[in-house]
Amino acid sequence: MKKALVIENEPLTERIGLLSLKVDQHLCMAFNPGQFLKIGLSDGRFDPLFPRPFTVHSLQKNTLRILYQVVGKGTRALRIIKAGSYVEVLAPLGQPYPKDIEFPLALVGGGVGVAGFGFLLERLSSQRRKETALYYGASKRSDLVRLDYFKSFEVPLRLATEDGSLGFKGYITDLLEKDLKERCFRTIIACGPLPMLKRLKESLKGSGIKLYLSLENFMACGTGFCMGCVLPKRSGGYVHLCKDGPTLLAEEIEL
Ligand SMILES: Cc1cc2nc3c(=O)[nH]c(=O)nc-3n(C[C@H](O)[C@H](O)[C@H](O)COP(=O)(O)OP(=O)(O)OC[C@H]3O[C@@H](n4cnc5c(N)ncnc54)[C@H](O)[C@@H]3O)c2cc1C
Ligand code: FES
Numbered sequence: 001m002k003k004a005l006v007i008e009n010e011p012l013t014e015r016i017g018l019l020s021l022k023v024d025q026h027l028c029m030a031f032n033p034g035q036f037l038k039i040g041l042s043d044g045r046f047d048p049l050f051p052r053p054f055t056v057h058s059l060q061k062n063t064l065r066i067l068y069q070v071v072g073k074g075t076r077a078l079r080i081i082k083a084g085s086y087v088e089v090l091a092p093l094g095q096p097y098p099k100d101i102e103f104p105l106a107l108v109g110g111g112v113g114v115a116g117f118g119f120l121l122e123r124l125s126s127q128r129r130k131e132t133a134l135y136y137g138a139s140k141r142s143d144l145v146r147l148d149y150f151k152s153f154e155v156p157l158r159l160a161t162e163d164g165s166l167g168f169k170g171y172i173t174d175l176l177e178k179d180l181k182e183r184c185f186r187t188i189i190a191c192g193p194l195p196m197l198k199r200l201k202e203s204l205k206g207s208g209i210k211l212y213l214s215l216e217n218f219m220a221c222g223t224g225f226c227m228g229c230v231l232p233k234r235s236g237g238y239v240h241l242c243k244d245g246p247t248l249l250a251e252e253i254e255l
Pocket of ligand 2: 218219220221222223224225226227228229230240241242243
């Protein structure tokens with residue numbers, strides 16, 4: 001594992017934060033959108049054996065950003081880490097988003113599942129961005145974070161909140177399904193809570209749209225050794241989410 005300097009740790013909401021790390025040029029060159037890293041705290045505030053996995057949210061000029069949500073011990077420890085301290089980083093891990101994406105493309109993020117799409121949009125050419133739409137849903141307005149950053153890509157930004165406090169009232173999947181009556185996408189990449197991903201998989205069955213899901217699972221080693229993250233494949237056998245994923249073609253896996 002390498003050490004990375006914490007440049008800033010900005011609280012965005014009560015439970016969501018933006019961690020900015022300084023990383024070396026070698027790591028910057030090695031990362032592609034869709035890949036992830038594991039972060040540990042060298043003072044042992046995380047279980048030392050299990051650094052936690054996070055998607056790269058943004059990577060610009062040696063600054064790597066993570067959008068994280070506090071759910072338990074590790075992310076609580078991350079929340080209070082101060083600028084000027086160091087974290088341990090294991091990276092890059094996993095496979096990038098597919099290289100042969102067919103456009104038009106819709107990116108569908110539920111909650112902090114939207115994180116990885118920032119880095120993808122940073123790397124798409126302006127021509128490709130014109131053929132991309134970002135769908136972003138959360139339970140309420142204040143949980144839709146980094147809106148100015150996402151707006152800066154000038155892609156259609158379709159927002160939904162469950163309580164209707166911003167954008168469409170309902171689930172982001174409802175908004176997408178409504179739009180699909182008038183708009184066509186050839187590929188959809190989705191990341192978010194499991195019920196959202198299951199719903200998308202079900203509703204897009206037979207639509208001809210290629211659906212990729214970015215999945216989460218408990219990841220102990222993150223490198224394919226422990227079997228902690230395996231998922232059954234529809235054709236039989238298993239995939240290692242950490243090594244073969246985290247983004248997989250929906251039709252190839254059982255959820
Ligand atoms: C490839 C990959 C990429 C990820 N990218 C991000 C990211 O960009 N931003 C981000 O915030 N998180 C991301 N996660 C999830 C993140 O790794 C976990 O939330 C984190 O490991 C939880 O650690 P913890 O010690 O705080 O919680 P733990 O103490 O390990 O768990 C505390 C409780 O929270 C539950 N829990 C654990 N993970 C989650 C979860 N994801 N959602 C809801 N409940 C959970 C556990 O079941 C447990 O009940 C990613 C996970 C994977 C596998
Ligand atoms: S996390 Fe160990 S095999 Fe995937």
